[in-house]
Amino acid sequence: MIRKSGWLIFLTLLAAILALVYLFLGTAIRLGMVYTLEKAVGAEVNISNVSVSLAPLTLNVSELQITDNAKPTHNSISFSNARAALEVWPALLGYYVINDLSVDGLAYGTERNSPGKVFRGPNADPADKVDFQQLLRLDLPDADELLARANLQTVARGEELKQLAQNQQQVLRDIQAQLPDKEKLEQIQAEIKALTDSKIDNAADLTAKAAQLKKLQDSLRIEQQKLKDVQQTLSQSRQQLQQALSAVRDASSSDWKKLQDLANIGESGLAPISQILLGDFWGERIGQLEAVYRLAAPYIPEKSAEAAQTDQPEITLANRILPLPSQPYPDFWIKNARVNWLIGGGEALIELQDITAQHQIINAATRFNAEVTGLPQLSLLKLDGDFAVLEQMVTNVNWQLQGIQVDSMDIGRDDILLKLASATLNTSGKLNLVDNNVDQQARVVLQQAQFSASDNNYVQQLATLLNQQAEIPLNLNASGLISAPEVSIRSPLDKLLADAVLGEAKAKIAALQTELRSKLDSQLQQQLGGQSEWLNLLNQQDDAAGALEENIEQMLNAKLADVKDQAKDKLKDKLFDKLGGGN
Amino acid sequence: MLTLLARILKVLNSEASPWQIGWGIGLGLLAGLLPFGLLTLLILLLVCLLTVNLATFLLVWGLCSGLMFIFGDALESLTWQYAQHPALLQLLAKSETLQLFHLHHTLVLGAFVLGILLLLPVAWLGTILVKQYRGRVMSKLQQWKVVQMLKASKLVQLYENLN
Incomplete structure (x- = not known):
């Protein structure tokens, strides 16, 4: 029953297997990474090469590109090279502990050579956005329509x-x-x-x-x-x-409030002008954070109740680690990471410590800071914060940006297009993200802003008034789900702008209010x-x-x-x- | 394809005992279900030390590894669902040495349990089928023209010479 030459055969086979592993491990990891990332982001992922060196155990990934599923001609994220040095013993136990990770040439939104395949469509839902066109045209609905x-x-x-x-x-x-x-x-x-x-x-x-x-x-x-x-x-x-x-009297009060919301009229008349101008734009920027959340979601320990609530298809990894009561290491843990990010034609250096999704095991939060200076269109960027996945995923970010040169930005469409030709922008703020709920406060100051307008009479008046301002301060708050945040944008200039631009509209709004009230x-x-x-x-x-x-x-x-x-x-x-x- | 068929026939018609082939199938199945790791190496060592039919083992290992590309996700989900028992998790967390086998990984645990459950029945069934084949089918099959042509083909002769 015992084969005499067994050990010899085993050693020969083992040597053959190790040789195969050494030769093809890079390819196997590359295929595994592509498969897992494509499952997570829902779009084509390309990796040009993955190689492994044994002493020290290091993984090199070259030219990774993740297609933007909202714009397949571009990448959402790409980098030219990444290098990760793994600790051997945790790796043998099945945990991925990386001592040093460096990513070079990280870029956001670069153009692809050929459009990437998209497996899941963009999640943005434009249905709930503020209808800028309707409001500026002042096609206010009549009272009967609103009542209906x-x-x-x-x-x-x-x-x-x-x-x-x-x-x-x-x-x-x-x-x-x-x-x-x-x-x-x-x-x-x-x-x-x-x-x-x-x-x-x-x-x-x-x-x-x-x-x-x-x-x-x-x-x-x-x-x-x-x-x-x-x-x-x-x-x-x-x-x-x-x-x-x-109950009838209470319903009447609540109906009045609802009608005011529908007609977009409140205590102080029409909704603030800055909300109309920038609400969509800021909501979309905040919404982009969801892509980051979706990317991180498979690595966050499961909470069954929450998973049951979501409509999104569940993304799972090919081989998960069971939640052991006393894990010696987190499932993955990057102790130090350095990212060289290509941003706006320049470079930013981001340093991160203790990246993991199981912060209770290492008893520390993930910390990050970034500083960008000397860019042609940005004099200073400082970003710092931390995040931890405990009962919930909690992220805190503080930022400060100074001297951003805004080249051009289109607000609105067609005949209500308002074009920001140039401006200098300063902003500071903080953002708190608990799971996929965002709470953000920011202050933005536009200096020397130059606007040009389309043929629309109201937009032209608005552009003239904005051009006369030395400074346009804006307070931007956003809260709610990342995918559809409630964005509130207020400016001390709101009243001035609304009075000037929407003067004649106010009478129309007042008449609508009276008619609505009497009908109700x-x-x-x-x-x-x-x-x-x-x-x-x-x-x-x-x-x-x-x-x-x-x-x-x-x-x-x-x-x-x-x-x-x-x-x-x-x-x-x-x-x-x-x-x-x-x- | 011809080579594969010839290889199967060669094993079935060889002097290897039905039990050696049966255990080759069973252990090949176990190794094939498992993602490659320390457990696979242990099974390989076992196969080398015992007189299990190596060719059968390697063949079934390859086939079952392919099957796991299709059924791996389902097995992983099933294991995640049923392996959250506190006593099991406590046992798996007991020592770091035990974790060398990666049984705290869902796919490894699921494949290991399934492989162990199937090992004896598959080995036994394999043995029975080989016995049945040798007793009833082999002599008739040898007379088939297709088989004779196959055995006479240059490719198969070359393969047999190399072995």
Whole structure:
């Protein structure tokens, strides 16, 4: 059973395998990297060469290009050379610990020799963006159109109120039949009166009359209980109607807010002009961060609840490491990285420490800083921050950019095109990213800005006014999902620009506001109309029932007291006679 | 293709015992399912030291490695789903030496478990089939003209001479 030459065969095979591995490992890694990256980014990935040297264990990757799936003629990221020195023991255990990583010639958005294949389309959804064209043309929708689009709650709540009132009408009809019979009450009243007015001759008479009175009292109590039931039903009906009425009034307030949003009019008139001008642009820039998040997502430890919520196809690696309770190393850990980034015709140096997705294992956050100076179109760029994947992926970035020469930028399209010919831009800000939720504050100052405009009258006025400003300060805030952030852009110049450019539009907006308000009010009146009267009727019915109950109560108490007093008086007289009093 | 067919026939018709061929199939399957690593080398050592039929082992190893390109993703997902048991994770994390086998990698663990489960049944089934072939089919097959032509072809003769 034992092969004598077994060891020899094994060593020969092993040597052959090692030779094959040494010869083809680079190719195998290259194919593996291309497969994994293509799965992650959804577009063609090219790597020209991957080589491995054994002492020290080093991986060299040459000319990597990742196609931009939104623009296949260009790369999203590319680099000319990357070198990673791996630690041997962790690598034998299946963990990728890289002591030093250097990336040279990293570039963003370079043109490809031939368009790359795209496997998944761009994620940007332009449907929710601010409609700049509509707003500047001042084609404000009319009040009827807005009311139709708004899916008003007032109408729905009004219908509910009508239905409730109809039900209550039936209840009210039934209640009238349940109310105590007036003639019967009068008869009881007369009988009690006759009984209490009559003289009590002896003890037997007292007993008989007391029994008769008790019988009448019982009848009265039955009527009283009926009355209480009626009162309770009335009270419930009134409460329900009041609630329904409040719901209609509340719906009306909320509808008014919704209509204002739809018409893009708020407390201070039309939405701020800077929001209209730059909202789309800044939203798209923030949205680009999503590409980075998607690239990092497969390496972030899974959270099943979150994974279930997303609509995106799940991206997994070909061979994942199980979440062991005490891992000696993170799945991957780059201790030091140096990236030489080709940016705007110049170069930037980025240094990173402790890159991993399992920060709790190394008990440190990933830190990064970048500094770019001396570029022809940028006098200073400073960037620093950190990120850590703990319960959530938390990223903090601070930046400062000075003296950015803006060559040209188009804002808007076609006849509402506003062209920024030149400007100097300074900006500083901070960004906080928790998973794929962004919260960002930035201050941007445009200096010596020169705008030119298309034929549109409003845009020309706007360009003239902007050109007169020495400085255009802007506060840009963004929050929400990276893919569709809520962007808010405000400038101290907003009011000035809006007054000047949109002067005549303001009257139009004010008229629309008045028309909308009156139409909504009429809707409210229509819905409330008859139902308020019903509430009054219920109140009246309730008052009447209250008065009747008071009457019964008085009858019961007063007559009982009289009979008792009379009986007491007679007993007193009898005792007095027997004791011989009065002589 | 002809070479592959001739090689299979040569093994089946050789003096190797059915058990040697059966274990060659079983261990080849196990090695083929596993991504290349220390476990593969251990299996290879086992195959070399025991008188398992080497040609069968190498053939099945190659075939099963190809199959893993198709079924690897499904096996990986399945292992990720079912391997999150705390006791198993605790066991895998116990020592660094154990981690040398990469059993904490989903695909390795899944392939190892599947391979071990299939090892005995496949080895046994392989043995039975070889026995059946030799007992019932081999003599008839030898008389087929296609087989005789195949055996007479220069390519096969060259292959046999080299072996």
